[in-house]
Amino acid sequence: MIYPQNATDKLGFTEVKSLIKSHCLSEMGRQMVDRIQPMTVFDQINKFLRQTREFKEILENDSPLPIRHLFDIKSLAEKIRVEGAFLSEAELHQILLSLQTVFSVIGYFNEREGRYPNLEALFEHLPVEKKIIRNIETVIDEKGKIRPNASPELQNITAGIAKAEQEARKKIDHIFKNAQNSGWTADGSLTIRDGRLCIPLLAENKRKVKGFVHDESASGQTVYLEPEEVFQLNNKVRDLEFDKRREIVKILTVVSTELRPYVPLLLSYHGLLAKLDFVRAKGMFAIDTEAEMPVLINQPQLSLINARHPLLLLNFKKEAQTVVPLNIKIDGQQRIVVVSGPNAGGKSVCMKTIGLLQIMVQAGILISADESSEVGVFKQIFADIGDDQSIESDLSTYSAHLSKMKYFVENSGGKTLILIDEFGTGTDPQFGGPIAEAVLETLNRKKVRGVITTHYSNLKVFANGTEGLENASMMFNNLEMKPMYILEMGKPGSSYAFEIAQKIGLPPHVLNAAKGKIGVQQKRVDNLLVDLERDKKELLENRIAVDKQQRKVNALLEENEKLKSYLDENRKAILKEAKKEAQNIILNANKLVENTISEIKQNKADKEHTQKLRQNLREELNKHQEAEKTVAAPQADISELSAGDWVKLIDSETMGQVIDITKENVILAMGDLRSVVKRKRVQKIAKKEVPKEIRRSYSSQITDDIAQFSPEIDVRGMRGEEALHEIEKYLDKALMMGFSNLKIIHGKGDGILRKLIRDYLRKYTPVTRMEDEHADRGGDGITYAYL
Numbered sequence: 001m002i003y004p005q006n007a008t009d010k011l012g013f014t015e016v017k018s019l020i021k022s023h024c025l026s027e028m029g030r031q032m033v034d035r036i037q038p039m040t041v042f043d044q045i046n047k048f049l050r051q052t053r054e055f056k057e058i059l060e061n062d063s064p065l066p067i068r069h070l071f072d073i074k075s076l077a078e079k080i081r082v083e084g085a086f087l088s089e090a091e092l093h094q095i096l097l098s099l100q101t102v103f104s105v106i107g108y109f110n111e112r113e114g115r116y117p118n119l120e121a122l123f124e125h126l127p128v129e130k131k132i133i134r135n136i137e138t139v140i141d142e143k144g145k146i147r148p149n150a151s152p153e154l155q156n157i158t159a160g161i162a163k164a165e166q167e168a169r170k171k172i173d174h175i176f177k178n179a180q181n182s183g184w185t186a187d188g189s190l191t192i193r194d195g196r197l198c199i200p201l202l203a204e205n206k207r208k209v210k211g212f213v214h215d216e217s218a219s220g221q222t223v224y225l226e227p228e229e230v231f232q233l234n235n236k237v238r239d240l241e242f243d244k245r246r247e248i249v250k251i252l253t254v255v256s257t258e259l260r261p262y263v264p265l266l267l268s269y270h271g272l273l274a275k276l277d278f279v280r281a282k283g284m285f286a287i288d289t290e291a292e293m294p295v296l297i298n299q300p301q302l303s304l305i306n307a308r309h310p311l312l313l314l315n316f317k318k319e320a321q322t323v324v325p326l327n328i329k330i331d332g333q334q335r336i337v338v339v340s341g342p343n344a345g346g347k348s349v350c351m352k353t354i355g356l357l358q359i360m361v362q363a364g365i366l367i368s369a370d371e372s373s374e375v376g377v378f379k380q381i382f383a384d385i386g387d388d389q390s391i392e393s394d395l396s397t398y399s400a401h402l403s404k405m406k407y408f409v410e411n412s413g414g415k416t417l418i419l420i421d422e423f424g425t426g427t428d429p430q431f432g433g434p435i436a437e438a439v440l441e442t443l444n445r446k447k448v449r450g451v452i453t454t455h456y457s458n459l460k461v462f463a464n465g466t467e468g469l470e471n472a473s474m475m476f477n478n479l480e481m482k483p484m485y486i487l488e489m490g491k492p493g494s495s496y497a498f499e500i501a502q503k504i505g506l507p508p509h510v511l512n513a514a515k516g517k518i519g520v521q522q523k524r525v526d527n528l529l530v531d532l533e534r535d536k537k538e539l540l541e542n543r544i545a546v547d548k549q550q551r552k553v554n555a556l557l558e559e560n561e562k563l564k565s566y567l568d569e570n571r572k573a574i575l576k577e578a579k580k581e582a583q584n585i586i587l588n589a590n591k592l593v594e595n596t597i598s599e600i601k602q603n604k605a606d607k608e609h610t611q612k613l614r615q616n617l618r619e620e621l622n623k624h625q626e627a628e629k630t631v632a633a634p635q636a637d638i639s640e641l642s643a644g645d646w647v648k649l650i651d652s653e654t655m656g657q658v659i660d661i662t663k664e665n666v667i668l669a670m671g672d673l674r675s676v677v678k679r680k681r682v683q684k685i686a687k688k689e690v691p692k693e694i695r696r697s698y699s700s701q702i703t704d705d706i707a708q709f710s711p712e713i714d715v716r717g718m719r720g721e722e723a724l725h726e727i728e729k730y731l732d733k734a735l736m737m738g739f740s741n742l743k744i745i746h747g748k749g750d751g752i753l754r755k756l757i758r759d760y761l762r763k764y765t766p767v768t769r770m771e772d773e774h775a776d777r778g779g780d781g782i783t784y785a786y787l
Helices: 007-011 013-021 027-034 042-061 073-079 089-111 117-123 131-137 152-182 203-208 228-288 310-318 347-362 397-411 429-445 457-464 497-504 508-517 520-602 607-632 692-708 720-736 752-763
Strands: 191-193 196-202 211-216 222-227 302-307 326-330 336-340 380-384 416-420 449-453 469-477 482-489 646-649 655-661 665-670 673-678 682-685 712-714 741-745 769-772 782-786
Touching (some): 007 013, 007 347, 013 228, 013 310, 042 720, 042 752, 073 089, 089 131, 196 203, 203 222, 211 228, 310 347, 326 482, 336 429, 347 416, 347 449, 380 397, 712 720
Parallel strands (some): 336 449, 336 469
Antiparallel strands (some): 196 222, 302 326, 469 482
């Protein structure tokens, strides 16, 4: 499917496999990674991609999968196929631990039934045969040793050994003590020689104690003697030890015989463990490379959005740099993309990124691209990258290129993806260009898909006027003389040979001589491409500026619509209130005038009394004028607001206390609620204007809350979203109550939950900094957020 065989190395797929292998926990998982090959069956590819995506979801947002022990039980199952063969204690213990892992994993997915359907399919119809575990546990303990009561015979033998050893020890202690009292012993205590417990005696006293000399010191002054009385007991212990070994072999043989009918099932369990380790490694690699599952389509086409080369991404991460994303589309109409542009501008990286991501998808590996990207299925992937000259095969660089072109032309078709770097190079450009153009024309007639990089002008011109071919160029900043690594579809690019040579420092007279040697037409074309690049860049910058202005205009229009909507909703209520107020004013004024006239009549227009009544009228008029001024006056100076002040919403009678103030917003506490409102919607009021019951209830509630609140939250075992929701509530309370920090216990694990929480806290404005707990008290399993 891939030609030539070394294409996977040159595209970087071998290195990708090596990085995935580094995440495997077992040898069987690593063996599966070694066997990864691109597939051509759509359903198979889809299944592998979905399994990896689901495992990535578990690693990022769910409790850790209980994969604790991954042993190669396939070889053990094959071993007990042979009649009479038996497994050792350690081997039975490996099977026991592996099966415990299998059953824990199956239980994990049963608790989440339906959430990870593609991973559940790995053990579909696989029975949970716990009888195997019970059979092993009857004879093997949790440390992997044979149980003393594994059989009645073993129990009797073990008891006999203990009794004989105790009796022997008792006797030898007695003899040793007597020898010490007699002054026959050398310095030291009882010691083991040749597996026998011996007494250290001075050489001149060795005949004073009956027994067998097993060893002597280097100087010959000390001999190590086993007393005759203990000799028989030690022999008995040794005989019992041999009996014990024979009984253990007998027990292990019985257990192995009981397991023999389950060999096919054990092999199935082995397969499940290997696949889980394999998929887990792919999921870990996907997290490292920020990979997603693209939209998989059963057509030979692709549309990559914000794609990045995974190996380049990992290298740039170490250096705290970012990779410029790639956007490209190849389909039935735009089949072959001819990429041109400056040297070191990113043409080859662009082509290799496309080839590597395509192979990765068809191998069931998630890719570093937007999940809205579309990737199809190709039957063949052909690549011509680098220098393949061979002395053994008598091939020069250009001959090697031509050999590949011959294979491409003869074997490619509508479901082939071709990748050719520096098309046509390696020979005289006068002849290499036309040959490359003829090969490209043939490949285009065969409807192949692909990406070709070139500097040849004839290929750019051919692509511009040929259906199915599309020019593209790597953008170049010709003012700063730097490549931008952005692929631009629809136009060819200049090689910027003279500009790059000038920047490097090639002498001016050499450059001028070179310019004089190129053809006038070629020079015009190159200048035209440079000017086109400059105009395109200016157009792009202008479009970005226009888009920015448009967003501002849209925001203003949206705010205007909201204000208009608010006025429309409240207009009737405002007018009704104003009319009612006006009616009251008129009614009061009429009463005042009538009373004034009545009093003037009663007092028969007394001058003094009349002046007094006029004064009353003026005072009443002034009151209304002052009220109008108050209504029309601008709102209080809200810039003087500070935390702890009481305010009232201008458009209602709702009162609240200021918790915090940002640029345009005020954070208010209103009873149990915490609300964010615009500064212009609130008016500062005196504390005495706030009813006592509100102040009292608020104060007591805050006091109770502070007394009950603990600035520590434990989110271990929670899913990502659930943990963030709980942390957000705690942060809000901590802010309202004036706490300076919050302790978040998230555990260590694989660090997924810790990363998710810290990314969230970085976006939470009131959090000023974060730090780990002391290493002795939890280390990076606990985060302190300072407010």
